[in-house]
Amino acid sequence: MTLIKWSDEGGTVRLGLPSDLDLAMAQPLLDSLRAGFAASGTVIAEAAAVERVSTACVQALLVASRHAAEHNRTFAIAQPSEILAEACEDLGLDGWLKQWSQA
Amino acid sequence: MEDLSRFKQTYFDESAELLEVAESGLLRLTPGEVDSDEVNAIFRAVHSIKGGGGAFGFTELVAFAHEFETVMDGVRNNTVPVTTELVDTLIRANDLLGQMLAYAREGDPAPAGTTDGTVAALRRHLSGGAPQAQAPAAAPAAPPPTPVYAPTYADDEDDEAGLFGDAMAAIAAARAEEDPVPPGKLRWTIVFRPRSDLLMSGNEPAFMLRALRRLGDATVECHTDALPNLQNLEAELLHLSWTVTLLADADVDLDKINDVFEFVADDCDIRITAEAPPPAAPEAPPPVTDPVPVATPPTVVAAIPEAPKAEPPKAEAARPRPNGGGAEHAGLTSHTIRVDLDKIDRLVNMVGEMVITQAMIAEHVRELPPGEFQELLEGLEQLAQHTRELRESVMSIRAQPVSSVFSRMPRLVRECAATTGKEVQLVTSGETTEVDKTVVENLVDPLTHMIRNSIDHGLEGPDERERVGKPRAGTVHLSAQHRSGRIVIEITDDGRGINRPKVLSKAIEKGLVQPGATLSDEEIDNLIFLPGFSTADQVSNLSGRGVGMDVVRRNITSLGGRIGVYSTPGEGSRFVLSLPLTLAVLDGMVISVGEERFVLPLTNIVESLRPKAADLHGLVGKCDVMMARGEYVRLVYLHQLFGIPGAVADPTHALVVLVETEDGSRLGLVVDEVLGQQQVVIKSLEANFRRLDGVAAATILGDGRVALILDVAGLREMSRHMDSRAPRPPSPPVAALPAPALEPV
Numbered sequence: 001m002t003l004i005k006w007s008d009e010g011g012t013v014r015l016g017l018p019s020d021l022d023l024a025m026a027q028p029l030l031d032s033l034r035a036g037f038a039a040s041g042t043v044i045a046e047a048a049a050v051e052r053v054s055t056a057c058v059q060a061l062l063v064a065s066r067h068a069a070e071h072n073r074t075f076a077i078a079q080p081s082e083i084l085a086e087a088c089e090d091l092g093l094d095g096w097l098k099q100w101s102q103a
Numbered sequence: 104m105e106d107l108s109r110f111k112q113t114y115f116d117e118s119a120e121l122l123e124v125a126e127s128g129l130l131r132l133t134p135g136e137v138d139s140d141e142v143n144a145i146f147r148a149v150h151s152i153k154g155g156g157g158a159f160g161f162t163e164l165v166a167f168a169h170e171f172e173t174v175m176d177g178v179r180n181n182t183v184p185v186t187t188e189l190v191d192t193l194i195r196a197n198d199l200l201g202q203m204l205a206y207a208r209e210g211d212p213a214p215a216g217t218t219d220g221t222v223a224a225l226r227r228h229l230s231g232g233a234p235q236a237q238a239p240a241a242a243p244a245a246p247p248p249t250p251v252y253a254p255t256y257a258d259d260e261d262d263e264a265g266l267f268g269d270a271m272a273a274i275a276a277a278r279a280e281e282d283p284v285p286p287g288k289l290r291w292t293i294v295f296r297p298r299s300d301l302l303m304s305g306n307e308p309a310f311m312l313r314a315l316r317r318l319g320d321a322t323v324e325c326h327t328d329a330l331p332n333l334q335n336l337e338a339e340l341l342h343l344s345w346t347v348t349l350l351a352d353a354d355v356d357l358d359k360i361n362d363v364f365e366f367v368a369d370d371c372d373i374r375i376t377a378e379a380p381p382p383a384a385p386e387a388p389p390p391v392t393d394p395v396p397v398a399t400p401p402t403v404v405a406a407i408p409e410a411p412k413a414e415p416p417k418a419e420a421a422r423p424r425p426n427g428g429g430a431e432h433a434g435l436t437s438h439t440i441r442v443d444l445d446k447i448d449r450l451v452n453m454v455g456e457m458v459i460t461q462a463m464i465a466e467h468v469r470e471l472p473p474g475e476f477q478e479l480l481e482g483l484e485q486l487a488q489h490t491r492e493l494r495e496s497v498m499s500i501r502a503q504p505v506s507s508v509f510s511r512m513p514r515l516v517r518e519c520a521a522t523t524g525k526e527v528q529l530v531t532s533g534e535t536t537e538v539d540k541t542v543v544e545n546l547v548d549p550l551t552h553m554i555r556n557s558i559d560h561g562l563e564g565p566d567e568r569e570r571v572g573k574p575r576a577g578t579v580h581l582s583a584q585h586r587s588g589r590i591v592i593e594i595t596d597d598g599r600g601i602n603r604p605k606v607l608s609k610a611i612e613k614g615l616v617q618p619g620a621t622l623s624d625e626e627i628d629n630l631i632f633l634p635g636f637s638t639a640d641q642v643s644n645l646s647g648r649g650v651g652m653d654v655v656r657r658n659i660t661s662l663g664g665r666i667g668v669y670s671t672p673g674e675g676s677r678f679v680l681s682l683p684l685t686l687a688v689l690d691g692m693v694i695s696v697g698e699e700r701f702v703l704p705l706t707n708i709v710e711s712l713r714p715k716a717a718d719l720h721g722l723v724g725k726c727d728v729m730m731a732r733g734e735y736v737r738l739v740y741l742h743q744l745f746g747i748p749g750a751v752a753d754p755t756h757a758l759v760v761l762v763e764t765e766d767g768s769r770l771g772l773v774v775d776e777v778l779g780q781q782q783v784v785i786k787s788l789e790a791n792f793r794r795l796d797g798v799a800a801a802t803i804l805g806d807g808r809v810a811l812i813l814d815v816a817g818l819r820e821m822s823r824h825m826d827s828r829a830p831r832p833p834s835p836p837v838a839a840l841p842a843p844a845l846e847p848v
Contacts, residue, residue: 022166022169023302023303023339024166026338026339027338027339029338030333030336030338033333034333034334037333051226051229051230052173052229053309054302054307054309055302055307055308055309055341055343056302056338056339056341059330059336059341059342059343060336060338062327062330062343063330063331063332063333063336064333066327066330066332066333067332067333070332087309089323090309090312090313090316090323091308091309091312091323091325091343091345092312092322092323092324092325092345092347093325096325
């Protein structure tokens with residue numbers, strides 16, 4: 001299992017999303033999200049560096065947000081890059097991103 | 104496994120064509136003049152290659168194609184600006200995609216790092232073209248309390264038709280009441296439900312949805328109800344679907360929307376409906392009761408049924424224009440089939456044998472008593488006619504437009520121009536001219552050589568051109584046309600023309616011409632076709648190695664063609680290639696010389712006649728000529744050229760067949776008899792024996808004898824050499840004529 005870069009700071013897991021969130025990155029992202037929620041009640045996905053994004057990765061983040069809501073956990077997408085925002089808009093998920101990335 | 108191999112072969116064949124499409128489009132991609140159709144065509148080509156590659160598991164290829172495609176999507180989306188550097192990168196990417204296909208075809212992995220440089224270059228354009236991410240002021244402190252999305256409609260895998268029907272009805276009915284479509288617009292509702300494995304074939308829904316946005320004012324609604332929970336999600340399976348409402352101008356039609364989904368038609372369920380504006384009468388808004396096709400608004404103008412449930416063959420994903428899952432949609436129906444070339448060649452061979460058999464029957468029929476077996480004779484006449492039509496039909500299957508070769512030349516010109524620092528404009532015409540596939544394939548190298556030569560040797564640099572009053576950019580014109588049953592291809596440049604003094608001195612220096620020899624302009628020009636000849640002072644990457652034009656001539660000759668050069672100092676040069684349209688069968692006239700039989704291509708023959716003694720003249724120390732239709736024509740004695748004993752030597756007792764070459768010059772061939780017209784099957788002499796001067800090929804006649812097919816222009820060259828080498832044997836008694844009166848023939 002490959003995990004993407006993450007850190008645990010005071011009970012908050014921060015996932016540093018890589019610049020390339022293509023299809024091949026969907027599995028590591030999903031594994032990391034699972035591991036993050038297993039380790040902590042708060043998972044923050046740092047998305048400032050994202051330059052390419054696939055629907056599979058957006059879907060993984062979407063499922064993570066649903067998981068957080070259903071299990072009373074905390075999840076957020078921090079500093080989403082413009083590329084990620086555009087991809088979400090294309091996918092009709094701009095409202096979702098806005099809600100889960102609010103400060 | 105065998106089937107898979109066949110599908111793979113189809114994929115590679117189609118990918119080769121798609122690469123050409125992409126390259127042609129890229130070469131036409133000009134900064135500041137971006138044609139969106141062109142960009143879309145390139146995108147589609149790359150996307151198709153990627154999609155098919157995904158189906159076969161060519162992961163490296165798919166990954167690279169994805170990079171390429173992403174940049175093309177940026178170009179489509181106007182987020183990546185088109186610059187000369189970008190076009191260069193994309194052309195390199197297209198080349199590399201071809202290499203990746205070659206590796207995939209061989210089953211070899213690409214060497215490590217093969218794509219790294221190009222991928223990095225592509226990404227640089229992407230990051231340079233698209234705005235970079237801007238970080239918000241602060242990270243989120245607290246998550247939202249509840250999920251955002253509620254299901255829009257229930258997921259029901261078992262009742263897709265019901266789902267679609269109900270959903271579409273509800274959407275259309277509700278919207279028509281609440282928000283009528285403005286005049287001049289159509290409101291499309293597109294329900295897009297991908298199969299869960301869509302992503303694994305390299306397809307990206309975001310691209311499709313973005314493409315829809317470009318067609319008008321789109322609202323995209325994502326349906327998330329089918330998402331599994333975090334533990335059960337499989338990363339590469341897709342569980343999302345979408346409903347897009349698109350308010351578009353009336354010129355956006357169903358085809359344009361279908362085009363967006365053309366690569367995934369077999370991998371998703373799509374339902375498309377359209378609402379028109381309400382009728383002009385304001386007092387009676389139409390009731391909305393039926394969402395299926397009705398005449399009053401909301402009008403469902405088209406609906407594509409769901410794709411079949413069954414898994415399509417994997418190679419289906421590689422088709423450039425899949426059927427879209429709806430056979431009734433004529434726009435997506437293919438009118439072509441792909442046939443293995445071996446099958447066509449077998450068919451051509453069989454037709455060739457049939458032509459020979461038909462000739463043999465005709466030969467035997469001649470021996471029947473005159474006036475008898477009339478019905479048999481009529482039947483045979485019909486058979487001959489049908490054989491001819493069959494031959495032409497079969498040949499047309501092998502015929503291809505020369506555009507497949509011409510389309511490669513813009514790139515060559517671009518590269519040559521960059522290397523030489525010259526400004527060059529390539530003009531092409533007659534790209535749709537068709538010729539046999541083998542001829543087309545063998546044209547690439549000769550044309551490449553000649554165009555390189557035209558740019559490197561022929562065209563002047565921009566400053567020099569300006570000094571002599573020419574436009575800074577030189578022009579190379581590449582044209583093709585059918586003429587006299589052959590294809591004639593011309594490469595014309597408006598450069599400085601052949602430097603004859605330089606050519607002659609180089610030829611003397613290399614010992615190709617005796618010092619002090621007097622050569623005509625035409626003869627000097629033709630020196631450039633001699634092996635090892637080059638006037639280039641320095642060897643460059645383009646030319647100057649002296650292996651160019653002689654190879655060109657040899658290649659053209661081996662195809663049964665000829666090449667000529669015509670040059671005017673200061674104005675430019677023109678190379679003329681003449682090639683047969685087909686290499687399989689030709690219409691010929693069988694002639695006899697002594698005991699030998701020859702075939703003359705019918706397209707060369709003007710007429711045959713028996714000259715009077717008064718029409719014949721001899722040029723002292725040169726050749727014999729005949730006055731025919733007001734002009735003198737050189738006589739060529741075939742029995743002398745080929746050393747045939749027992750032939751009729753006196754033209755007044757023999758026959759003279761007047762023939763014409765592609766450049767319009769005429770010869771009179773002295774033969775014993777003209778035996779008759781016949782279709783003959785061309786058998787390569789080079790493949791079975793060796794090349795002979797004056798002979799284009801061989802054939803088998805109806806009586807089983809082998810006959811040589813004559814090359815008229817080759818005969819002319821042979822006769823000239825014979826005249827210059829030795830005194831002419833005393834053949835016909837002809838009157839002397841002063842040499843200067845003769846036009847060159």
